[in-house]
Amino acid sequence: MSSSSDGPAAPRRDTEAFLEAFFGPGNDADHYPKATENFKQSARIDDGTPVVLPRFVASSQEATMYVIADDPVLAPHVPDLINAFAGPTYCKTAEVVPINLDPADPVEAAIIEHYGSVVDTYVITAGTNPGHRRNLRNALRRMQSTVSKRPRRHWQLSKPLGRLLGEFDAALAAGGETTSAQIYSQIMAKGGLTASNLAHLRIKRLDRLGLSSELLALSELPEVLLQDPPVRVREAVLNAICQTVLAEPLARGDVTAAWVSLRDMEPALPLPLYDRMSLYGGQAAAVLLVAAIGRKDYDALVLAMGSRSAWPDDELPGVLWSHVEGLLGKSMPPAPQQEGASPAGTEPYGKQLTGWVNFFTTVVLGDPRARKVISDGSWASWPPLEQDDVPVSNLLVALSDHEWLEVWQVVSVVIDALGDDGVAPRTSAELIGAALTLDCLSRSDLLSLYALTEIFLRSAPSRSQYVDLLDGLRASATQWAGVQTSDIVLDFADRLVVAACPDENVRTDTAFALLEPLHRNQRRLTSADTALAQQLCDELAVPLEWLDSQEDAEFTLADVPPLSVLLYSLDEAVLARSAEQLQKQSSNIKIATSHDKVGTASLKQKARNANVIVLATRCATHAATGFIMGNSGRKTRTVYADGSGSASLLRAAVKGIRDYFE
Numbered sequence: 001m002s003s004s005s006d007g008p009a010a011p012r013r014d015t016e017a018f019l020e021a022f023f024g025p026g027n028d029a030d031h032y033p034k035a036t037e038n039f040k041q042s043a044r045i046d047d048g049t050p051v052v053l054p055r056f057v058a059s060s061q062e063a064t065m066y067v068i069a070d071d072p073v074l075a076p077h078v079p080d081l082i083n084a085f086a087g088p089t090y091c092k093t094a095e096v097v098p099i100n101l102d103p104a105d106p107v108e109a110a111i112i113e114h115y116g117s118v119v120d121t122y123v124i125t126a127g128t129n130p131g132h133r134r135n136l137r138n139a140l141r142r143m144q145s146t147v148s149k150r151p152r153r154h155w156q157l158s159k160p161l162g163r164l165l166g167e168f169d170a171a172l173a174a175g176g177e178t179t180s181a182q183i184y185s186q187i188m189a190k191g192g193l194t195a196s197n198l199a200h201l202r203i204k205r206l207d208r209l210g211l212s213s214e215l216l217a218l219s220e221l222p223e224v225l226l227q228d229p230p231v232r233v234r235e236a237v238l239n240a241i242c243q244t245v246l247a248e249p250l251a252r253g254d255v256t257a258a259w260v261s262l263r264d265m266e267p268a269l270p271l272p273l274y275d276r277m278s279l280y281g282g283q284a285a286a287v288l289l290v291a292a293i294g295r296k297d298y299d300a301l302v303l304a305m306g307s308r309s310a311w312p313d314d315e316l317p318g319v320l321w322s323h324v325e326g327l328l329g330k331s332m333p334p335a336p337q338q339e340g341a342s343p344a345g346t347e348p349y350g351k352q353l354t355g356w357v358n359f360f361t362t363v364v365l366g367d368p369r370a371r372k373v374i375s376d377g378s379w380a381s382w383p384p385l386e387q388d389d390v391p392v393s394n395l396l397v398a399l400s401d402h403e404w405l406e407v408w409q410v411v412s413v414v415i416d417a418l419g420d421d422g423v424a425p426r427t428s429a430e431l432i433g434a435a436l437t438l439d440c441l442s443r444s445d446l447l448s449l450y451a452l453t454e455i456f457l458r459s460a461p462s463r464s465q466y467v468d469l470l471d472g473l474r475a476s477a478t479q480w481a482g483v484q485t486s487d488i489v490l491d492f493a494d495r496l497v498v499a500a501c502p503d504e505n506v507r508t509d510t511a512f513a514l515l516e517p518l519h520r521n522q523r524r525l526t527s528a529d530t531a532l533a534q535q536l537c538d539e540l541a542v543p544l545e546w547l548d549s550q551e552d553a554e555f556t557l558a559d560v561p562p563l564s565v566l567l568y569s570l571d572e573a574v575l576a577r578s579a580e581q582l583q584k585q586s587s588n589i590k591i592a593t594s595h596d597k598v599g600t601a602s603l604k605q606k607a608r609n610a611n612v613i614v615l616a617t618r619c620a621t622h623a624a625t626g627f628i629m630g631n632s633g634r635k636t637r638t639v640y641a642d643g644s645g646s647a648s649l650l651r652a653a654v655k656g657i658r659d660y661f662e
Helices: 015-022 033-045 075-085 106-115 130-148 161-173 177-190 195-209 212-216 221-226 231-251 255-263 282-294 298-306 318-328 356-365 368-376 385-397 401-408 411-418 425-437 443-457 463-480 483-498 504-520 527-540 572-585 601-609 622-631 646-660
Strands: 051-057 062-069 120-124 563-568 589-594 612-615 637-640
Touching: 015 033, 015 051, 015 106, 033 051, 033 130, 051 130, 062 075, 062 106, 062 130, 075 120, 075 130, 075 177, 106 120, 161 177, 161 195, 161 411, 161 443, 177 195, 177 443, 195 212, 195 221, 195 231, 195 622, 212 231, 212 622, 221 231, 231 255, 231 282, 231 368, 231 622, 255 282, 255 318, 282 298, 282 318, 282 622, 298 318, 356 368, 356 385, 356 401, 368 411, 385 411, 385 425, 401 425, 411 425, 411 443, 425 443, 425 463, 443 463, 443 483, 463 483, 463 504, 483 504, 483 527, 483 572, 483 646, 504 527, 527 572, 527 646, 563 572, 563 601, 563 622, 563 646, 572 589, 572 646, 589 601, 601 622, 612 622, 612 646, 637 646
Parallel strands: 563 589, 563 612, 612 637
Antiparallel strands: 051 062, 062 120
């Protein structure tokens, strides 16, 4: 694309045709040439500076700004640039994520025609206030002007691919929905992964979000399945099939109908129906069990009965086991497991990894078996990490900085392994200390840091352990606490409230260090953020007074008509705090909460009745998130928290409610 020299590249021959199409049907912005001409001129230069173009629909008075990042070197930095120049001050929402361009939309079709369908494109809005819209245009124009003057050769500050992959996994594990999308965009821009490996990342993300129908609609899915993907990718596909194809007939106890639905799936997919069921969780195993019942595979059914204790009673419908027993003629005793057998569809290791100490040792050594463990999720069959907390922490404490960077890339495994109730205080403390020492403070790192802090605090640490942790957070806060990370900062402060506190003075000092940078820039916060910050200061004895925010004055929760909101998280304290804040800000909102790990009658009713559903996906199971998505109404607005604390959930709720009424 653009030249590597410092001067501007020659304009593309079809730029005028693109601009004519962009400002054609579906876009009335060209009726206001003073608002468009400067942006058109920048688009004609084509020097790698992000293209910014306004769109206005006169019939609906909807005004948006399109930011097109077509320079692969600069593309990963564009979300940060948008936030830096426009951010929450001028943008209606803080999430900056590339959109999926719609070829049926004439304006977006013009972008596809000129730049291609995979170019990172962001749609930014300032709402309906004309002054806010003008401010947003000016802020993005300043961004363009600044970027166009950059020393081109110094922008290549990209992270290694391995680090990006680690951050992607960590963002998913820590519940960072928006962050994982941004990192995926960076991975695509960087290159180095095959199309199949990129598809694996998409599939894992859609599975985590419970978007079963979207996962099964991926055009590349048949090819991916034919290439023997990792176990966790195969499980994601089976999970989606269970939720979309089998859930309804199994709910009414009709195993025959479930088998027919699976057999007659459209489009037909090359599913791993002969895999060993014990490789998978309940939903994926249910698909394999239905398939074995349908084809009357007695060997597979005997093995399944022998592994029955691997799944809790609520994960696999009892009607399936009854059907299996009927086919076999009687309840079978446990079947012997074949020692040394490799899972179907996977290659045997030279020497298979077992145990957490061996895992971290291989991570430090760069042994490829560690990556295999992560992709296949075989760590789930090991004894709990809690049991190896001491030997693992002893190994970690002796690592060099370089070795620590390798370990930090697999922090997602620790977060997933400890889940919503596990504790490993020494291991989590070592990981937290290393992250702060090594300045691992990207947004993904901060989400992981919060998750590890929550894990550590639920272990009821001693006073000295508590003080050491908070001293580290307080000392580092100046490096990362600010408006751009306000949701994470508020999550940390809120966790200090709900966790046991053996030293209130240290807690107050830490809370002040976290909240004071926000207080200095409080006019850039939303009213929901300032309201929560004021409550936290009151609860933590922090002497800061907060003003009512004016940034979102055109939308307040107090003015919304009656509606129902479902908040979902596995953290009951987070649910209670978020619900309390929402109720304080609007008595018209009817709030339901759920922390169910699987689909239940109560969860179904709540999902069906909700106008807005807000999901925190950290440690959430596909069984619950997929169930919620499958039972939500057609007009229901579903949003995801970019994090797992109260502030993240509350911010997502406000966004979902606002979007619902637009």
